[in-house]
Amino acid sequence: MALSKPVVPDTVQNEPVIGQHYLVCGSEGCEKNCLFYCNPCHRQMCEQCRDEHQKSPDTKKHEVVPYRQRKRQLPVEKCKDHPTKDIDMICEDCHVPVCSKCVIQDHQKHTLNDLETIYSEKFTLCLDEIYKIHQYFLPTSHDIQEDIKDNFKEIKATIDKIRTSIKAKAESLKRLVDTVASDEIEQVNKMEESLKEKLKSQDKTYQDYISYLEDLVREFHGYLSSTKVQSNPLILSQPYQMKIKPIPKTIIPVPPVFNAGQYSKEDVSKLLGRVTAPDTKPENRKIKPMKTASTQLKPTEQQRKQDREKSDVKRTLSLCSSFTKVREYTVPGVGNVWHISLGKAGRLWASEDIGNFVKTDLQGNQLQKIQTDGVYGYHTVTQDGDLIYTDRKNKVINTITLNNTITEFNKTVDWEPISIHSSHINGDILVGTIKNGEAKVTRYNKKGKEIQNIQRDNKGQGLYSDPRYITENINGDICTSDINKHAVVVVNKSGQHRFSYTGQGSMFNPYGICTDLLGHILVCSGPRLSVFLIPGNNSTVTLLDQHGQFLFLILTARQGVGFYRSLCVDDENNLHVGQHNTNTVKVYKYLQ
Template sequence: MTERAESLKVLVDKVTSNNKTEVDEMEHSLLRMLNSQDKTYEDHISYLRKLNDKLYYDLSCTDLQILKITVLQILKIEPIPDTTRPVPPVFSADQCNEEDVIKLLGKLILSDENPEVRNLKPMKTDTKQAKNPEKQGEKSDVKLSLSSDVTQVREYIIQGVKDVFHLSVYKSGILWASDLEGKLVQEDSNGVQLQKIETGDQGKGFHAVTSDGYLMYAVKNQKVVVKTTLDNKMTEFISTKNWKPLSIHYSRINGDILVGMRNIGEAKITRFNRTGEMQDIQRDNTVLYSVPHYITENANGDICTSDINYSAVVVVNNSGQYRFSYTGLGPEFRPYGICTDVLGHILVCDNGMHCIHVLNQDGEFLSLILAQQQGIDSPCSLCVDDENYLYVGQRGSNLVKVFKFIQ
């Protein structure tokens, strides 16, 4: 029912947008007609003024022949041009009540049938699989692998942003995109803009979407993380106290919120749940982060951070213990947006080499994908949706490209 409601909302937004466009076209058409008639009246008034001037001039003349000609001209004055009165459009709308909405969304009906008694047979237990659930999970992933041929399947033009420095996808086709000036836009799979928010705060990976579709974003100057309510209003969700929040990530594993923060030269990542602060991701006596602008979480619980100042991807486990850092293939490595896929791969934008690096979950380099040959220039943001499609945003362009990279 929720999916049908979302689909209906998309259709309502689309019809509303189409109606607004149609009204604009009607208005322009009526204005063109009125402007044309206005020109006709102006020409006729100009004609009458010239005739009036000639009449005054001729009346001062004593030549009867000239006066006779003038009188004949007056008798042949052109009539006022015919014009039409525009007919404005009439808005027609049917009344919609609760019953109509129920018909569209459906409702639950209890069956009149008597419950059927089921005959259950004892189930045999596969002790080998029960003893090693991790291997069982690996078997389910055998069918999926990185594609040798990454293909573009569609693209979005995000209206209202200059470029795309961060992306958050709720479900396939519905995404939030933001630029460096803090403009935040939501679009659906048809390219229809659903919402636009002026956060007024510069940021990179500063927003995320929960599993039930609620938007969260960091407000750096106010030192808070806000979240949408049911009526799309923003409410304070987390206070970061003296720390400025730079980036956030919503955990699909347990619903925790990971927040990258900075305060007077120090940086850290903190894990929050609904009850408040849970865990600071730091190493004693060792600087782990400088500017954690982008955060993501891998399938094994690892926290992966793209640190632009350190030119490195820093990875710790779910309890905050350091695992490894990845510093690219050369000194030009400039890590920006970061995400993971269903296979546990780490994907990170390289704004220096204009491509995307693919690592395994232990930090080993696997490949480079989507370089300038595929039309990717200065990639800054990326994410993977629930259907394993890869979304890529770029600096200097409001175009988001979508690729199939898992087969």
């Protein structure tokens, strides 16, 4: 049976997450994964225990639902008028929570409703609102703030051009235009200050709105954490009280225009030209609707076809109820499989830790071998099918084209390039680099032009220490394995820190990382190189959702694989896992 979604404890989506363990069946002695929930019994159960529960004469009529569709259990609270009775109903006429004795005494002809149902509905609504804030309102507001920053730059560039034009005219008119030029420049400066003030005001508007959203999240969290039913705003609140204020509308300022004139001694002011207010009517800033909040380039017909095909696959894909090995193969020409990348037409590139690259088919048949000076052999395959790899020793990124020509993609100057990934969304190249104890992730376009640097969070703290492996998720998130921080660090496409996953309690040493069509994050973890010879192997492959929630350990030492170091998901949604202590790659089915 295919699982609709693995079960993890409830947390608010998109919040920074420290890893959590999956739920287990609530039956005594059963340690299988919890998949279902009995609403009357408030009991979590696995598939087998669910079947037994529904066969029992005493419980066969119970409502058993998938765990995520369960009713939240109402916090136990005794009635203040009848201390032996629990409050479990709400009087719709009096709008107060009541117990069964209250009903008999004072509310017999009133409209009553199940308090647990209302509590569960409001609880879910609150989670949904928090999710929307984090998923849409906050990111969209941050995007608008980024637009405002761009407006600052555009205004500055335009004003600079106007200043240059004024100075050029003034130079040609010599001393006759000095006074007029000075007056005009002063006017320009006033306009610039006015535009800046408008932009500062807009920026503050959105900062205030973001603060309001953050306060609203805390308020909703307070609702969730309250254990007092009678005074809990979550239950007593009206729908309009939980409605989120819309994102403020602002206009994009339009810079002034310099209208150059003809000059003569008699009419210096006219000839110099004047800076005037723009005739163009300011436009309202575009606020993306919630359903289209994620921005992408306009797709081609081929891309639309591929997206439709992927969408069809995604609708039918789910996690397998058990993970099985499909096959295994050896990669000839390497001593270990330190890193693997999936190429086109079912081709796979594998490399060892001394920089040798081997291309194989998915059965391990060698198709090509290349020797390089690159340390560790971190590489990726571009949208064009070229192999691109980091040369840490020479601080350069190289490309190996389909005809085996090695060309320089980019020099990283003082920074040592280590991890690298080619975006499947837009073809950008993401590179993790280090220098003198600092680390960052740099984004290049296809031509090698640097277009983004991600180094610190919004508090100025360094996001990375040793970004050893890197990948990109379907929503544009950049996911990085940082061995020194013992964490998977995830930022959004704008470089804003989303969360860091740090394992399940024991020392977490992440290595290879990849994502799949459903947005899952898969990451290898295991012992550091310095402890390879110590008995006992705790290597694992962990499955997270795109919000950093722990779902499953797909592979552990029980599967008999050695030290996991690399992994990728092929076009048939099979997981390929490479190891540091052997050149064997094992293939597992985890989606169906």
